Amino acid sequence: MVRVVPFLQRVRMKDYKSIASCEVAFTPLLVLLGPNGAGKSNFVDALLFVADALGSTPADAVAKRGGLSEVLRRGPEAIDEFTIELEFAVEVDGEPAPVEYGFTLGRDITEHRSLVVRREYCLVRLTGNEGEIQRPGFNVESGHIAGVGGIEPDRLFLPLAATHSELSKVYHSLRSMLFHHLDTDRMRQIEPDRRGTQLGYSGERLGSVLGHLARNHPTFKNRVDDYLKAIVPEAVGVNQRLIDTYSTVELRTRSGERSFGPEAISEGTLHAAGVLAALFQPAVLDGQATLVAIEEPETALHPAAAGTLFDALTEASERVQVVITTQSADLLDRDDVDPASVRVVTMTDGITVIGEIDEVSRRLVRDKRTTLGELMRGGQLQPEAGG
Structure with missing residues (x-):
């Protein structure tokens, strides 16, 4: 099965961490570009919050982030709620069906709970046999659903409503978003071998993922090795190393038959291997x-290898939607980067601003007079006014 690409089409959020308000249109490969501390990670974390809240409870997702005071935007005015809204597509009967889903969470003024769901809604647009538009979905206001009754005010309704076929697709599609902020120290650890697994948030289970690719998707395992060789010229490939029932990774190099274990692999090489495994992991290839x-796929990477990494990101985005955060001008230092896929992220007076590249910069890139990387180095990249 191949998923609809792009999956996410538009995201709106309000008062989430440093984001006062934003509306971001998505592309198959979306690049969030900006300096450290601008709020790129906060935007990505809002998407992860949706998956976390649906997989457990909103309260658990908030607690994971340090409590509601750490999630709500801080400002001179009192802020007691935040909103996340998504427009995306799911496949129904072989055709993409547009979906709108969102919720507003806020403080519980009764103090009986840590927070309450003030609103949650879902709308799926389906075309019937006679061309009419069917709209299965729901609208929850303060724990009450018209025609259904009440639910616990601190719970989301979508996990319960997922017994309906179309809403099940909505729920599982949102839960199937994968997020990675790779930690090479975590990736060096020896772990129990888990076949058919997906890469963990910090790069856990890298060896198991590489082993699964070698056994079940050898063509794509070769793609991982080819990209790694282009990024790290002395490398031949990266493999799973099995120790009884435990798993780790090893690097094969051009210098003889010797393989190096995780402790001897450089940070840049190991991080690059993790990025490639994330892009071509089994969950992606199996649809x-x-x-x-x-987050920051170019970490510890030599600037000369940035072009190869961008090629890998582009190839993967033909199968699955890819979102990256970056502050690297080198990654965009090429004339085939589509400015429409880049969102500039800046921080102004403690507020994150996210917008499309301004028209002047788009025209310069379109006319091949400069690259986005050169504009970034010169401090000329700015979000479109009103972004």
């Missing part, structure tokens, strides 16, 4: 993942 988000 299960709807989106793969990777």
Whole structure:
């Protein structure tokens, strides 16, 4: 099964961490570009919050982030709620069906709970046999659903409503977004071998993922090795190393037959291997993942290898939607980067601003007079006014 690409089409949010308000249109490969501390990770974390809240409870997702005071935007005015809204598509009978889903969470003024769901809604647009538009979905206001009754005010309704076939697709599509912020120390650890697994948030289970690719998707395992060789010229490939029932990774190099274990692999090489495994992991190849988000994929990478990494990101985005955060001008230092796929992220007076590249910059890139990387180095990239 191949997922609809792009999965996410538009996201709106209000008062989430440093984001006062934003509306972001998505592309198959979306690049969130901006300096450290601008709020790129906060935007990605809002998407992860949706998956977390649906997989457990909103309260658990908030607690994971340090409590509601750490999630709500801080400002001079009192802010007691935040909103996340998504427009995306799911496959129904072989055709993409547009979906709108969102919720507003806020403080519980009765103090009986840590927070309450003030509103949650879902709308799926389906074309019937006679061309009419059918609209299965729901609208929850303060824990009450018209025609259904009440639910616990601190719970989301979508996990319960997922027994309906179309709403099940909505729920599982949102839960199938994958997020990665790779940690090479975590990736060096020896772990129990888990076949058919997906890469963890910090890069856990890298060896198991590589082993699964070698056994079940050898063509794509070769793609991982080919990209790694282009990024790290002395490398031949990266493989799973099995120790009884435990798993780790090893690097094969051009210098003889020797393989190096995880402790001897450089940070840049190991991080690059993790990025490639994230892009071509089994959940992507089997059509299960709807989106793969990777924070700072260029970390510890030699600038000369940035072009190869961008090629890998582009290839993967033909199968699954890819979202990355980056502050690297080198990654965009090429004339085939589509400015429409880049969102500039800046911080102004403590507020994150996210917008499309301004028209002047788009025209310069379109006319091949400069690259986005050169504009970034010169401090000329700015979000479109009103972004």
